[in-house]
Amino acid sequence: MQIQIIENKILNYIKNNKLIEQNDEILVGVSGGADSMMLINYLEKNKKRFEISIKIAHINHKMRSDAELDIIFVKNFADQNKIKFEVLECDIKQLAKEHKLSLEEAGRLARYNFFNSLANENTKIATAHNANDQAETVLMRFLRGSDVLGLSGISPKRQNIIRPILCITREEVEFYCSYYNIEYRTDYTNNLEIYTRNKIRHSLIPYITKNINANIMHTLVEHSKLYSEEEDFLSSYTQKLYHELIIKNSQSYEIKVERLKKEKPYIQKKLISKVISELKKSSYNITTNHLNSAVSLLNNQSGKSINLSEGVKILKTQHSLVVYLVKEPSELLIKPLFIGTNEFKNYVIILNFVKEFSKNFPNIYTKYVDYDKIKSGLKVRSKIKGDKIKTHLGTKTLKKIFIDEKIPINLRENIPIIVDGDEVVCIFNSRLNADYYITDKTQKILEIKIILGGANV
Template identity: 45%
Template sequence: MERQVHEKIKAFILKHHLISRGDELVLGVSGGADSMMLLYYFFTHKEEYGITLKVAHIHHGIRKAASLDAQLVESVCKEYHIPFFRHDCDIKKLAKERKISEEEAGREERYNFFISLLNTNGKIVTAHNMNDQAETMLMRFVRGTDIKGLAGILPKRDRIIRPLLCLTRDEIEAYCKEQAISYRDDETNFKPIYTRNKVRLECIPYIKEHLNPAIVTVLGKHSNLYREEDEFLVAHTKELFNQSATQDETSILLDEKMMRSFHVYMQKRVILMAIESLINRKNITSKHVESCLELLSLQTGKEVHLPYGLIARRDYQGIRLMKASQEATYCTQLQEGMQFIKEAKLEVEIRRIDKERISQNNENIYTKYIDYGKIKNELQIRTRRASDFISLPGGSKKLKKLFTDDKISRAKRDTLPLIVDGNEVVWIIGNRLNSNYYITDDTEEALEIKIRTLRE
């Protein structure tokens, strides 16, 4: 048993390149069979791998017996001469404050603590096993997921490694018994009070008895297949994303023509990649992605509200994804000379000149000349307001109507910079100039306004 387990773990570590010589491993040890076996294994193999160890333990404050768990882990660390770090927290209180489940709060607190102990060549090691993998895959499948979700718990993600994914819980408990490794059972693991517990205690035993006795190992093997497929699809999705996406500081536009040329499955993956580029993927489901995809069949202006304040909107050119919070407003007074407008990421240069010095050759969408004598107030630069209008040769027009006629996307309308004279729009930068401020034969002095776009 001992040799077989050791060979499995070593082969898994080598296959997935989990450890390098000189690594300092931060072991997450709760006191249960999985983590105590993890601690024992690396203590007895640290010279072979050329690694150093430290142990992190979280006291969640949920169970009365939690202090005994901490005592066990600390005593073993003293015996092994391994540095022991303990973090006490009130998970119930944290979950309530953060408005998340106790499971999620516990996970966040654990990983934040583990990360705080990392050095430059450190890695976090958790004791997830093949049963955890099977439970995760079943939960994700029932809730709805993609191939990436079915890949389950990854052997390695960033600086987190999981070398026990190659072992079942039965193998771990048998190993602990054979090696006389002390551990403590968390009584809450045997109560169907959490979703994962229900899957562990009710779903998997039923499948084992009635459908497939080897369900745990079958799902463990399939997670590897799904991961390989996902790696291929991610690379292909990136190619299609680069072909179809135009990204600026506030949004991502997916071109309709390019999107329609893709297979519907790849359309969904491209949309998901766009979402991932803007927000954390958590809580984004296949239903959200399909809602975004349906926008291609809807009229311009229709939108879908997603988690974390993300908006998907049908644009003239396709689907635009943006954060609602990015539709910020500002209003800044302009002065002669050079001025940087942080909110708009623009540099504005204003100077008064004689009419005779106006060079029509220099005038373009970012350089305009206006009649200085027509200015009634201090000029300002700002975003639009509901009552805004602009005077044009054919008469005045509300900006809302103008933007619709000019097919300016809704995403840009709220961020498009305007130069205004009191309540009157003088210039929609990069677009229309108010005809009331045109240079005429009666103009004596002009104002030259130059705009330069700055990129971060």
């Protein structure tokens, strides 16, 4: 009987992948569609067998005028079955705009942030991805140039997230719903081909099925399993390599170049991909072109760099590849400075009036200026293009100073620049503008002490 085949397939998949264990608390993401209603019904029906408790989480993406009906529908199911119900209303369009994401990416971000906010250390989050979703994901990532990790598709289990019905097709989901008379809602936006996934689902895969490979869905799913096995082996090796080659700093990662050169190009790319993902602290769409560009830096001269998407930059130095994030100009801080303690990024800046100072033992982290020469009031900011400072030998650009003092490019953006209007007064760990020097005529001496991470270094 087909229903028994489907149920046994799910049960074996859960057991083989160790998705559910005794006493688990399962938080199920339920949209009200066929997939999630099938999943919640299956778990509710089998909760005594698995010895688990269940909760429901629902998100209103505010993308459709009838979305409120989804909330009512899912809540009614939860109430009828005495299941705890949580709901979040989130403007996905606004979220996508604020974070410069696609609507699909923003929806995913909102969902998992919400799920994790409801979860505790003993909670597993169950999502209703099926085999069709897997095939679509693999094909979409292939077309975008993903690596083996991307082509391995959706994992049955990732950290506390489980996908119990990833083993069955959409047709089997619908059969299950029909057999048990499970009601569900239909989201009309799933049929709109303005989204990439919908184009693949409704146009590309049907075309391939009809004209090229009648079993394309099965082919894609089976290949995802092969890629997943390959990925497991490569990840294990890369993790070992990671501990040998990586130096993690507060705002960047350094990869030892000479040791990395000894590895095959694919392993080089794999390690760089891992570093970028850790730097971003989230999923990152790393393409083959990104990785080829990064590997090409290994044989370039020091000072060469590449910009990837989402602010990721890789710099070649004499001994390392430095991977870091570049902030957009709009993110650069400009803050007024006051007498007393001020904070700027990872620095503490202390301003005090003093009666005297020693010229014989200058502290590079402390500057002394003639207070009466300040015209507009002191502020602190990051460097901007074209910054200059007047020295006793003439005017010099900050770029030239940083090069002369061998300050890595990735660190320059965060160095505090003290300014008086448009005039650079002083630079952390470096120069003081000659126009602000203390002289015999100075009446008030202002001490500027710049501290990194709460202590002089």
